Amino acid sequence: MALMQRRLIRAEADFGLTSKLWRVNWLFVLLLCALAGVGYVALYTAAGGSPEPFATKHILRFGFGLVIMLTIALIDIRLIARLSWLVYGGGVALLVLVLRMGHVGKGAQRWIDLGGTLWQPSELMKIGLVLALAHWFHKASWERVGNPLFLVVPIVSALVPVVLILKEPNLGTAVICAVISGVVFLGAGVRWWKVALVVAAIAIAAPIAYDHLHDYQRARITTFLHPESDPLGAGYNIIQSRIALGSGGLWGKGFLQGTQGHLNFLPEKQTDFIFTMLSEEFGFAGGISLLGLLAVITMGGMMIGLRCRHQYGRLVAIGISTNFFMYVFVNIAMVTGSIPVGGVPLPLVSHGGSAMIMVMIGMGLLMSVHVHRDVEFGNEGEDQ
Amino acid sequence: MKRENKRSGVFTRRALLVAGGQLAALGFLGARLYQVQVEEGARYSTLAEANRISSRLVAPPRGRLLDRFGVVVAGNRQNWRALLIAEQTTDVPATIEAFSRYIPLAESERARIERDLRRHRRFIPIVLREFLSWEDMARIEVNAPELPGVLVDVGTTREYTFGPHLAHVAGYVAPPNDADVAQDTMLALPGMRVGRAGLERTHDATLRGRAGAVQLEVNAVGRVIRELDRQEGTPGRDVTLTIDAALQEQVLGRLGEESASAVVMDARNGEVLAMATNPSFDPSLFNSGVSQAQWVEWTSNRRAPLINKAASGLYAPGSTYKMVVALAGLEAKAITMNDKVSCPGYLDYGDRRYHCWSKGGHGMMDLRGALKNSCDVFFYEVARRTGIDKIAAMSNRFGLGVKLGIDLPGTRQGFVPTRAWRAGQGKLWNIGDTIVCGIGQGYLQLSPLALATMTARLATGRAVEPHLTRAIAGAAVPGGKPEDWPSLGLPERMLSAVREGMWSVINEQGGTATIAKLEIPGVQFAGKTGSVQVRNVTREQREKGYKSENLPWELRPHALFVGFAPYDAPRYAVALVVEHGNAGSAAAAPIARDIMADVLQRDPARRTEPPRVAVRS
Secondary structure (H helix, E strand, C coil), X not given: CHHHHCCCECCHHHCCHHHHHHXXXXXXXXXXXXHHHHHHHHHHHHCCCCCCCCHHHHXXXXXXXXXXXXXXXXXXXXXXXXXXXXXXXXXXXHHHHHHHHXXXXXXXXXXXXXXXXXXXXXXXXXXXXXXXXXXXXHCCCHHHHCCHHHHHHHHHHHHHHHHHHHHCCCHHHHHHHHHHHHXXXXXXXXXXXXXXXXXXXXXXXXHHHHHCCCHHHHHHHHXXXXXXXXXXXXXXXXXXXXXXXXXXXXXXXXXXXXXXHHCCCCCCCCCCCHHHHHHHHHHHHHHHHHHHHHHHHHHHHHHHHHHCCCHHHHHHHHHHHHHHHHHHHHHHHHHCCCCCCCCCCCCCCCCCXXXXXXXXXXXXXXXXXXXXXXXXXXXXXXXX | CHHHHHHHHHHHHHHHHHHHHHHHHHHHHHHHHHHHHHHCCHHHHCCCCCCEEEEEEECCCCCCEECCCCCEEEEEEEEEEEEECHHXXXXXXXXXXXXXXXXXXCHHHHHHHHHHHHHCCCCCCEEEECCCCHHHHHHHHHCHHHCCCEEEEEEEEEEECCHHHHHHHHCEEECCCHHHHHHCHHHHCCCCCEEEEHHHHHCHHHHHCECEEEEEEECCCCCEEEEEEEECCECCCCEEECCCHHHHHHHHHHHCCCCEEEEEEECCCCEEEEEEXXXXXCHHHHCCCCCHHHHHHHHHCCCCCCCCHHHHCCECCHHHHHHHHHHHHHHCCXXXXXXXXXXXXXXXXXXXXXXXXXXXXXXXXXXXXXXXHCCHHHHHHHHHHHCHHHXXXXXXXXXCCCCCCCCCCCCCCCECCCHHHHHHCCCCCCHHHHHHHCCCCCCCEECHHHHXXXXXXXXXXXXXXXXXXXXXXXXXXXXXXXXXXXXXCCCHHHHHHHHHHHHHHHHCCCCCCHHHCCCCCCCCCEEXXXXXXXXXXXXXXXXXXXXXCCCHHHHCCEEEEEEEEXXXXXXXXXXXXXXXXXXXXHHHXXXXXXXXXXXXXXXXXXXXXXXXXXXXC
């Protein structure tokens, strides 16, 4: 196999800062810059044709995020692996903290005030969960993963954050967490029938869980099914978003010419509904191009996983990429009225500082996997 | 290395599968985007470039409250108002400033407008001013170019035809608070009101209806070009009450200036025909917020106009309770219908002497005579023999001291003591307490509504529950037929013995309320008086501390009367309390007689249309 013919990096001396920088996937970085550039344009138009108050901040934040990303990219993946459970523990601790004393917004406790900005610990939790699961499966052979007892710890590790996030309550993020965990399990070699069993169990439990949902979450689901039933409340967003998208047509109304957005008919246009804003002005042509860019970035992340030579890196890459994918999917599905409104931003495009930093930290981890794809790190897959 | 190959091979296959799934999902989104933007987009592409689509909600009219004959008790009146849609003006403060040049706004109005602007999303119209005159409207329309985002429309305001006369029954509406809006976003629309008291509150969901929505094409300054789509809302449904509004006014007229309350019920099905409380208040004052001064006036008035005395005022029932004591004694076989008790004017029990109201005593008394003369000693003895728990159980069967099925919020259930209750306080029950309960004193606390229910059940032998709702949107609610209510399960001979005693109170020489005899030929009234000394009854007294040398009005006993008619075919039950009216026979009985005469003359329970009689206002 071509992958195996690459030289395994065994000695630290081989692997200085320069060679690491050389190994950074600069094309991928360029794609991220392009995405942030789209964000700049979108926020410029969201502010009615002005870099203030969103666009300038956005690009400054992205610059800061880029530095963080590259810094993490240079950190040895083996060191990151050692810290996996620490990050996971920190995420759980913050989630517990937020449940006890978090800032309540929109009927849920999910924010933590950190130096004036509100952070959602669930974002950190998703990264911690990916790292922890990757660490657990890193040294596990195919046979060992087949042992049901071996799966007890990772299943509990996935359930704890999911349940805590559900209690906030934040149904959307909990579902995303569960999906990411599922993908990591799959990548680690958990047998198909076990995964199928869990999916079936969830399908059966969903109607029961619906009874225990918060009123506002149920309202979202019913509003999604019949947006006209609540045109002033949650349905308003969906209706307005579809009007804006529809009025954009194939080629759009042109830069700064989007009327629905500019007349404030479109809610939260600089955050959750930024995609609508763009697609109104640049039409289906613009929307599908942005979707294409997002797809390329997602696939790039999966690619990094495929090229990595150690299980830890592979699992981290697939988990982080899936996280990015879920952001994209939930956001665009939401604005096109394909799934219930979820309050998920479009990564690197939507306004919002803490979310962007967390996305860039994830990208940094992805890049570290890429930089350290050939390091010697349990590559033989032996059980300890 | 072999193991690693196996593992990485699995990973590669699965990662490719996941990636393929992700691509498929994103492809689905692309297709969806095509559908929304290009296929459905054609619907919007015909619109002129400069125009845009705005969706607005249409508030449903609130359902009306009607009396049993369809007379409007609470309706809607047209209300021209000036609204501001914040998203249609570039400078909200400047627009408000310009508006106030034509229609001056008070400081408090500005504060309200600013609060509304903060509370609601920018596309929701905010009320600038309600109840515009034609002049005001002309001034706004003429200066429209200076007032972007300001529009004049017609809404509704709640109007109570009978004002204070039905305030406690109909209740009132008030502007919604944040919690209401969070529950039902429609309430954010201008002019929406929430039922806060009375039947307005009970039936709020029914009366409210659901909002409709219109999609409008608007031009660059927000002017409506045409309507694109309309979803009709559901208007609130009308609720028909059991009340006869004209009778209610007559009853209030009979109460005159007294601080009093009366309940008239259809004894056969529990429909409340009149529930009058004096004094009352103007319910429309709540519609746009009650002033501090008004509030102070209401709450400091010792006659408590905001309290519905008929359903929430609690009084010791006094002698009106004696029928229940008698039935408890009969059922427990503590007495028979012919047992006689000697009344020397007092009963000695333990080291206490319990007095009869007649100092000289009544001599030998049987049940009928004891009711007729309201002999206290007889009922002291019956209560002593029967025991408090059996009396309480019988009371509960008559709707006393239990939660009634009435559909009126804020109704108090009153109180009938038991041994268990006393034990719960860590104290032993005294036989002396049972004895005073025999004449409706002691711990007993009951509302006029409960007493009316008791009387209706005595009259018909059925466990009717009082209720105020007759129909919703024209469809009768259950409970309108006598068969809807179960029998009390008491032998008819016991009930008729008690009814006969009540008949003799009014219709036999020497009865305590012969004054209440009806002047209608062939129709007889049966009833019972009651007078109760005031002890810890009014709120006023509780606050000041009870001192017998205080204001004379406060000291006078309450006067009570309960009764039903016609005696031979009971149809109507009435209960009346005149606060500090002195003796029941002197103060309450004549009023009760007049009320019953009015009721029988109108005979609302048997009619489907109101009688054509001039109503005294």
